Amino acid sequence: MTFQGKTAVVTGAGGGMGLAITQGLLAEGAMVTAIDVKPCPAELLQEGGSFQFLAGDLTDDAFVADAMQRAFDQQGSLDCLVNAAGVLWFDRDVSMVEIDLDVWDKVLEIDLKTIVHTTRHAVPLMKKSQSGAMVHIASTQALRGDDKPQDAYQASKAAILSLSKSLAIQFAGDGIRSNCVVPGPCESPMQARWVGNPDSKKATAGVIPLGRVGQPQDIADAVLFLLSDKASYITGTDLIVDGGLTARP
Numbered sequence: 001m002t003f004q005g006k007t008a009v010v011t012g013a014g015g016g017m018g019l020a021i022t023q024g025l026l027a028e029g030a031m032v033t034a035i036d037v038k039p040c041p042a043e044l045l046q047e048g049g050s051f052q053f054l055a056g057d058l059t060d061d062a063f064v065a066d067a068m069q070r071a072f073d074q075q076g077s078l079d080c081l082v083n084a085a086g087v088l089w090f091d092r093d094v095s096m097v098e099i100d101l102d103v104w105d106k107v108l109e110i111d112l113k114t115i116v117h118t119t120r121h122a123v124p125l126m127k128k129s130q131s132g133a134m135v136h137i138a139s140t141q142a143l144r145g146d147d148k149p150q151d152a153y154q155a156s157k158a159a160i161l162s163l164s165k166s167l168a169i170q171f172a173g174d175g176i177r178s179n180c181v182v183p184g185p186c187e188s189p190m191q192a193r194w195v196g197n198p199d200s201k202k203a204t205a206g207v208i209p210l211g212r213v214g215q216p217q218d219i220a221d222a223v224l225f226l227l228s229d230k231a232s233y234i235t236g237t238d239l240i241v242d243g244g245l246t247a248r249p
């Protein structure tokens, strides 16, 4: 899966999955524009390869437009987009019946609308590049209900599954593919609740058929496959990476 000569944008690159995806793409020769609202992670600063880190807020459409153009200008193409930025506010994202409506709006703005920002600026540049591949990170939360609801997160992730298919159909004729990776629980800064609470992580691992929680590398491997030419006939699909969790009765 070589990405030699390819240009990629990865959002959420300061987090667990986005960082692993960025490192994977760099290792395979891509030029990466890595975006996060947080500063550049130290691990990335030590990386070889060609990358630029842009610190900014993806809810700012003008920032996103500029970031996409800067990615394109690296070598006159934009080949890959990974939408991995997101938030899960365990304490505040609750049932839609009880949620603070400002929290509802903010979660949908970050988890869903930022993908509208990135995609609407990426597609014209991918058309100029005469090909493109997008991977959006959804969640198994999109596939089922939860007795501890996180309804704003769940709604955002379900919408991503739907929009990815719409994008796949709209832009197949331009050689642009759109797919989702659908992770189950994965050890990253988003799951900070596991830090110092090994019993909670163990309990989660205990219900996963493969017997462990996911790692960012598990997700990065799936993302790189879907971005690569090995997946050139795959578009509009969702690849569940959850150790078998959703296959359980």
Ligand SMILES: NC(=O)c1ccc[n+]([C@@H]2O[C@H](COP(=O)([O-])OP(=O)(O)OC[C@H]3O[C@@H](n4cnc5c(N)ncnc54)[C@H](O)[C@@H]3O)[C@@H](O)[C@H]2O)c1
Pocket (backbone or CB within 6 Å): 011, 012, 013, 014, 015, 016, 017, 018, 035, 036, 037, 038, 056, 057, 058, 059, 083, 084, 085, 086, 087, 088, 110, 114, 137, 138, 139, 140, 182, 183, 184, 185, 186, 187, 188, 189, 190, 191
């Ligand atoms: N960790 C899990 O258990 C899990 C499970 C399923 C899906 N996911 C999804 O995977 C993706 C990656 O999550 P992760 O586990 O790496 O979490 P993470 O918290 O480590 O990374 C998410 C990153 O997104 C960034 N971000 C948030 N809002 C932003 C904004 N407005 N502008 C720019 N950057 C912003 C954060 O700063 C953070 O670095 C997310 O979309 C998440 O919903 C995570």
